Amino acid sequence: MRRYLIITVILAMIAMAAVFSCCSSDPEGPVASVFIEDGSYPSDAGETVRYVNTLNNVTAVDVPVGIGKSSLLRLGETEGIRFESILMRFDFDSIGNYADLTVDSVYLDLPVTIVQDTLFHLKVTFNELLEDFSDEDTITAIPSFDPDPVLGANGETVRDINIERVRFSIDEAMVQGWIDGGIPWQYGIAVNWAEEPDSSGLIEMYSENYGSDPPVLKVIFTDESSAVFPVVEDYVVTSFSGDGLDCVGGVAMRLLFEFGLEDLPEDAMIQYSALVLHTDGGKGLGATGGDILLGLTSDFIFYLYTPDSPDIYDPGFLEGTGVAANLFLATMSAEVRIPLVGFTLDLHAGKRENTGLVLQSNQENSRFQRASFYDMAAGDSLRPYIEVVYTLPADFSGE
Amino acid sequence: MQRKTFIIFFTVVTVSLVVSGTACSQSVFGMNFIGEHRFGGNARTAALGYSGIALTDTSSAITMNPASLSDLSRVTFSLFELLSFSRIERTDIQSNRTRFQIPSAAVAVPLHDGLVFSLGYRTRFAGKDDFSIQSEIEDLPAVNENYKLNSSLFSVPFILAWKPVDWLRVSGEFQLERGSIKDQVSVSIEDPLYSTATSSRTRSFSSGSWAVSMLMRVHPRLWVGGSYDESIDYTVSEITEYSLESLNESSTWDFSLPAAFSAGFAAGVTDRWWLTGSYWERQAPEPDGFPQFEGALGDENLFAVGVERRSAAEGGAISRIPLRIGFYRNRWHMEFPQGEPVVSSFFTVGSGFSVPGGPGDLDLTLEFGKIGSVENNKIDEKVFRLGISINFSEVWSRRKIVRH
Numbered sequence: 001m002r003r004y005l006i007i008t009v010i011l012a013m014i015a016m017a018a019v020f021s022c023c024s025s026d027p028e029g030p031v032a033s034v035f036i037e038d039g040s041y042p043s044d045a046g047e048t049v050r051y052v053n054t055l056n057n058v059t060a061v062d063v064p065v066g067i068g069k070s071s072l073l074r075l076g077e078t079e080g081i082r083f084e085s086i087l088m089r090f091d092f093d094s095i096g097n098y099a100d101l102t103v104d105s106v107y108l109d110l111p112v113t114i115v116q117d118t119l120f121h122l123k124v125t126f127n128e129l130l131e132d133f134s135d136e137d138t139i140t141a142i143p144s145f146d147p148d149p150v151l152g153a154n155g156e157t158v159r160d161i162n163i164e165r166v167r168f169s170i171d172e173a174m175v176q177g178w179i180d181g182g183i184p185w186q187y188g189i190a191v192n193w194a195e196e197p198d199s200s201g202l203i204e205m206y207s208e209n210y211g212s213d214p215p216v217l218k219v220i221f222t223d224e225s226s227a228v229f230p231v232v233e234d235y236v237v238t239s240f241s242g243d244g245l246d247c248v249g250g251v252a253m254r255l256l257f258e259f260g261l262e263d264l265p266e267d268a269m270i271q272y273s274a275l276v277l278h279t280d281g282g283k284g285l286g287a288t289g290g291d292i293l294l295g296l297t298s299d300f301i302f303y304l305y306t307p308d309s310p311d312i313y314d315p316g317f318l319e320g321t322g323v324a325a326n327l328f329l330a331t332m333s334a335e336v337r338i339p340l341v342g343f344t345l346d347l348h349a350g351k352r353e354n355t356g357l358v359l360q361s362n363q364e365n366s367r368f369q370r371a372s373f374y375d376m377a378a379g380d381s382l383r384p385y386i387e388v389v390y391t392l393p394a395d396f397s398g399e
Numbered sequence: 400m401q402r403k404t405f406i407i408f409f410t411v412v413t414v415s416l417v418v419s420g421t422a423c424s425q426s427v428f429g430m431n432f433i434g435e436h437r438f439g440g441n442a443r444t445a446a447l448g449y450s451g452i453a454l455t456d457t458s459s460a461i462t463m464n465p466a467s468l469s470d471l472s473r474v475t476f477s478l479f480e481l482l483s484f485s486r487i488e489r490t491d492i493q494s495n496r497t498r499f500q501i502p503s504a505a506v507a508v509p510l511h512d513g514l515v516f517s518l519g520y521r522t523r524f525a526g527k528d529d530f531s532i533q534s535e536i537e538d539l540p541a542v543n544e545n546y547k548l549n550s551s552l553f554s555v556p557f558i559l560a561w562k563p564v565d566w567l568r569v570s571g572e573f574q575l576e577r578g579s580i581k582d583q584v585s586v587s588i589e590d591p592l593y594s595t596a597t598s599s600r601t602r603s604f605s606s607g608s609w610a611v612s613m614l615m616r617v618h619p620r621l622w623v624g625g626s627y628d629e630s631i632d633y634t635v636s637e638i639t640e641y642s643l644e645s646l647n648e649s650s651t652w653d654f655s656l657p658a659a660f661s662a663g664f665a666a667g668v669t670d671r672w673w674l675t676g677s678y679w680e681r682q683a684p685e686p687d688g689f690p691q692f693e694g695a696l697g698d699e700n701l702f703a704v705g706v707e708r709r710s711a712a713e714g715g716a717i718s719r720i721p722l723r724i725g726f727y728r729n730r731w732h733m734e735f736p737q738g739e740p741v742v743s744s745f746f747t748v749g750s751g752f753s754v755p756g757g758p759g760d761l762d763l764t765l766e767f768g769k770i771g772s773v774e775n776n777k778i779d780e781k782v783f784r785l786g787i788s789i790n791f792s793e794v795w796s797r798r799k800i801v802r803h
Contacts, residue, residue, distance in 0.1 A: 031487045031494045032427055032530050034778050036546075039691050040431045040735050043582045045544040046598070048536055269596040269642040271588060339592060349645065389539060393641050394584035394598030398691030 039398060046392030049268075053386040057258040058245060058376055061312045065252035065364050068135030068235050071210040072113075072290040075161065075191065076122055076202040079285040079370045080242035081251060083202070085142045087133050087235040089188030090217050094227070098179050101221040105153065106170035110161070110191075111213045112205040114289040120201030121162035123194035125149035126170075129187035135209075135235050142237050145190045150174070158194045161203055175219055188233070204290035207234045238368065244283070245375040245384070247302065249361030250368035256312060258356045259386055264348055268390035273344035274337040275304065275357060278382045283372035284330030291367070300330035300371045303362040304338055310355040320355070325362060330371040337387075344388060426770045426780050427487050427496070428741050429526035432689055432733045433580065434550045437500065437522050438679070438701065439463050441479045442762035442788035446749025447705025448725025450675040452663035453614060453624035455568075458760055459790045460507035460517055463661075463677070464624045466568035466614040468515045468560035471507050473758060473792035479503040485782040490773060500525060501551070508795075513562035524552040526580070540589040547585075552578030552604055566616040576606040576631050597642050602688070604654070606633040620667030628681075631656040635688060657682040661701075675705040675725075683732060695737040703727035705747070723749045723764075735776050743770045749786070759791030 035041035074083040108126065127145035149157035153169035178184040208214040208231045217229040240251040247255050257275060264270075286298025304324040309316030323343045328336050338359075346352040361369055374382040429435030440463040444451035451463045457470045460477040480502040487494045505519025528548045536542055555577070560570040583599040612626035633656070638649045663677030679701040686692040705725030711718040724747065731741040745768030753760050766784035773779050 030492045030532075031489055031778060032430060032528055032546075033532055034489060035431055035735070036532075038736055038777075040695075040733075041546075041548075042689070042691055043546055043548070043584050043600075045532075045546075045584045045586055046596075048534070048539075048542050048586055048588075048596075050536060050539055267643065267646055269598075269646075270594075271586070271596050272590075272593040349643075389588065389593060391586040391596035393643070393646055396582060396598070396600040396639065398689060 042396050042398030044395045046269075046394050048271075048389065048391045051264060051388040051390065053259050053261065053263070053388070055257055055259045055376065055384055055386065057256075058384060059256040059258070059312065060244075060246060061254045061256055061317070061358075062240075063252045063254050063318065063360075063364075064138050064140055065250065066138040066140065066235070066238070067250050067366060067368070068137065068139075069209050070236065070366070071207055071294060072204050072288075073207045073215070073234055073236050074202055074204050074288070074290070074368075075124065075193070075236075076116070076120065076197065077200045077241075078116060078202045078288065079200075079283055079372075080240055080246070081248065081285065081368055081370060082239045082241055083236050084193055084239060085237040086191040087129065087139070087143065087188060087233075087237065088191070088215055088231045089129075089133070089233040090185065090229045091232040092178070092184040092229055095178055095184060095229070098219070098221070098227050099181075101179060101223065101225065103172045103176040103179060103219055104222045105220045106172055106175045107218045107220075108168045108170055109216050109218055110166045110168070110205050111215060112161070112163070112166040112203055113293060114204050115163040116202040116204075116289055117199070118163050120197070120199065120203070121160050122197050122201070122203060123158050123160050124191050125158055125194045126168070127190045127192055128185050129190055132187045133233070133235055135233050137235075139235055139237055140239070142190055142192065143187075145192070150189060166205070170217065184229075188231075202288055204288060208232060209234075240370075242283070242370070242372065244280075245373040246283070247359050247361055247371045247373070248369070249364040250366075252361060252364035254358050254360040255373070256307075256310075256317075256356050256358050257384065257386075258310070260354065261344065261347055261386075261388070264388060264390065265392065267393050268348065268388075269393060270345055270348060270388060270390045272387075272389040273340040274387050275340060275359075275384070276387055277336045277338070277373045277384045278378070279328070279330060279332065279334055279336055280372045280374060281329075281331050281333035283370065284332070285368065285370040286329060286331045288368065296367070298329060298331060299327040300369050301325070301327045301362040302338075302359055302371070304357055304359050306343060306352070307355050307358050317358070320358065323357060328371075330369060336373075340386070426485070426743075426782065427528065427778070428731065428733065428735070428770055428780065429524075429550075430528040430548050431526070431735065432692060432696075433552060434524035434526035436524055436699065436729070436731065438729075439503070439521055441477060441503075441790075442749060442764040442786040443721075443723065443751060445479075445481075445766065445786045446723035446725060446747050446762065446764035447675050447707055448703040448727035448745065448747045449701060450663060450677040450703035450705040450725055450727065451665070452626065452661050452677040452679075453622040453665040454675060455614065455622065455665075458758070458792065459788065460505035461503050461519065461521070461788065464612050464614050464626060465517070465556070465558045465570040465572055465610075466560055466612045466624065468507050468517050468558060468570065469513050469562035469568045471515050471792070472509055472512075472794075474509070474795045475507045475790060475792035477505050477507075477788060477790045479786065479788040481784055481786045483782060483784045485780045487778065487780045488773060489778050498527065501553075505556075507558075515558075515560045517556070517558040517560065519556055519558075520553060521556070522551055522553045523576075524550070524578070526550040540593070543587045543589065545585045545587060547583040548581070550578070550580035552576070552580075556610075568614040570612045572610040572612070574608045574610060576608055576633065577604065579603045594642070598639070599641075600637065600639045603636045603638075604633040605636075606631050608632075622665040623663070624665075625662040626660065628659045630658045637688075652688055654684070654687050656684050663703075671709045671711060673707045673709065675703075675707065677701070677703045679703075681732075692733065695734040696732045697730070697734055697740055699730060699732045701727060701729045720750050720752055723747070735771070739775045741771050741776055744768050745782070754789070754791060758793060759789070761790075762788045
């Protein structure tokens with residue numbers, strides 16, 4: 001028995017020595033490479049290539065989108081996004097309770113929370129709407145309204161909104177008419193720009209979706225009692241006036257990238273591919289002051305997909321297969337690399353039709369944001385492109 | 400108890416070998432062609448420079464000449480393990496490596512007096528390398544070309560050795576020839592966003608071959624031996640796989656190793672001092688499947704000599720242990736570059752002692768040598784090898800069943 005024990009111990013020691021010793025070799029690449037250089041060792045790695053496709057075309061596509069359920073109402077313009085009109089409809093159901101009272105004064109109280117620039121002011125008019133609206137709708141143009149603005153207590157028609165002035169008088173006689181049996185603003189009012197502002201800026205206020213402190217119409221009667229008629233539906237009509245390569249949320253603008261990968265060798269083993277863009281941070285909008293007060297971040301969250309149809313007029317263009325989703329800071333000039341992962345592999349393998357790639361804000365239904373990119377006319381270092389890194393198959397022929 | 404203990408021990412050893420057998424040690428030259436040729440034998444014959452084709456051996460199931468197995472009178476299990484330490488040099492750079500090879504193993508079972516059956520495993524050719532070459536590509540992180548080779552052509556011999564007369568031993572052998580050569584090249588980029596592009600080629604070899612050998616006593620102090628291995632006609636199944644699956648392909652082709660023969664002698668100068676000499680040769684194979692060696696494969700041969708001072712039954716401790724020295728020169732099939740054969744030259748020394756507690760012994764060998772030369776082959780490898788072989792045996796007999 002002793003014999004077997006001794007031999008077993010010896011063998012175990014040999015085995016352990018072997019296992020551990022195999023880890024102690026120096027790197028052998030430099031010395032062994034002589035066999036590769038000479039062709040004696042038959043394996044030869046294929047060439048690794050960085051391929052750049054400068055894209056066939058990039059198109060900014062305007063997609064009708066509106067945000068009706070935002071917690072904020074905005075007026076003004078920032079980074080090309082124009083908040084042109086606020087639509088408000090009030091709850092006048094209780095107006096019958098105030099019959100026989102005499103109106104002393106009336107105010108439209110707008111709960112302004114923040115103004116982008118304390119010096120910014122905007123001249124607006126209040127116009128009665130002539131057709132209904134719903135915050136469930138996508139509204140890209142102001143519904144028809146009475147061109148004659150609602151008068152103020154002193155007959156004024158144009159009001160100036162700024163950080164210090166958020167309460168506006170309304171003609172008492174008109175409201176007295178409602179108390180006496182007339183029909184109040186049936187569809188509400190539109191708060192419209194009276195003229196182009198001198199400078200861009202933004203006035204933000206809480207909407208009825210915020211849950212408290214909505215815009216109200218306040219009526220004070222001569223007996224010092226008062227009535228408050230809150231806004232029960234509101235909407236901001238928005239447009240975008242940018243002319244560059246912009247991906248905009250809330251408006252919305254998507255970008256279609258068209259390209260072909262026919263130049264790639266058939267036997268390319270793709271290791272990496274990415275859509276490379278460069279942001280112009282000076283034109284970007286991550287978050288407004290109101291957004292930040294609500295706790296939202298400045299991150300621009302994007303979604304990249306390959307559309308079911310490359311035709312921008314086809315409904316299939318608006319949906320497709322997701323390729324990537326991530327975020328970046330739109331207000332900082334930087335390179336944005338969006339890995340295309342399996343998309344390029346599928347495309348190269350012929351498993352997928354090349355319908356291009358569409359970039360959109362992943363919050364285009366809830367956030368107003370803008371990411372501006374340098375377009376194809378920019379220099380090589382800034383223009384958008386697709387980068388593919390691949391390696392050709394190793395050659396085992398030994399020839 | 401003895402048989403049970405034997406089985407347990409055999410299992411432990413086998414598991415140990417599987418654990419340790421995940422790598423093979425070979426010369427850096429073995430990454431080319433079909434690998435480095437490993438000659439048969441144990442630590443005793445290795446210590447004699449692999450010159451023991453005409454040696455009688457009454458204790459090991461691993462021998463250079465299978466005919467000598469007929470001298471075994473007990474069930475015998477043998478192992479031979481070789482560890483290798485080397486320094487590889489080119490004109491300006493060098494590298495150290497420490498590897499080991501899958502041990503040879505064999506069990507021999509006497510069927511009748513002078514008739515022994517043996518089954519074993521031994522590596523014929525092996526190669527292993529794993530290295531990287533870094534390159535730079537503009538606007539990309541560092542690119543690493545990772546090369547990995549793992550090759551082993553092994554043989555499972557089924558041997559029948561017979562001693563028909565006292566002065567002659569003969570053997571016949573069927574060898575199951577199997578193995579594979581796997582080359583893998585992966586290109587990785589030092590950034591986790593980049594996937595690795597992998598190409599691999601696996602060549603699976605399979606064949607069967609025959610061999611015969613003889614050992615003859617010409618004089619009480621002169622033995623001659625020889626062997627003949629018929630050609631090995633491998634069927635090679637080749638599969639090439641890539642990261643891009645559509646490129647995968649497979650093929651089947653043939654590769655032949657020509658017949659090999661060896662001859663040698665063992666001459667006793669005195670009762671204890673013996674000279675041994677062997678010559679082994681195989682003609683150049685055709686470079687089927689290895690086009691890079693077109694015109695660069697030559698005949699392989701081994702010239703070996705050794706001197707053994709056998710142990711004495713009496714005397715001091717030194718007298719009671721054997722001493723062996725040897726020298727061998729092996730010319731490889733491979734020429735690198737073309738026209739420059741790769742030659743190994745080794746000095747060997749070794750000894751051995753009996754395993755305490757019963758029949759069996761443990762032999763050690765040290766090999767010092769060089770493979771290739773910077774002058775002729777652009778690269779050389781200075782090698783130190785440590786070989787250990789263990790033999791143990793016992794008599795197996797039918798268990799008597801006593802009924803009460």
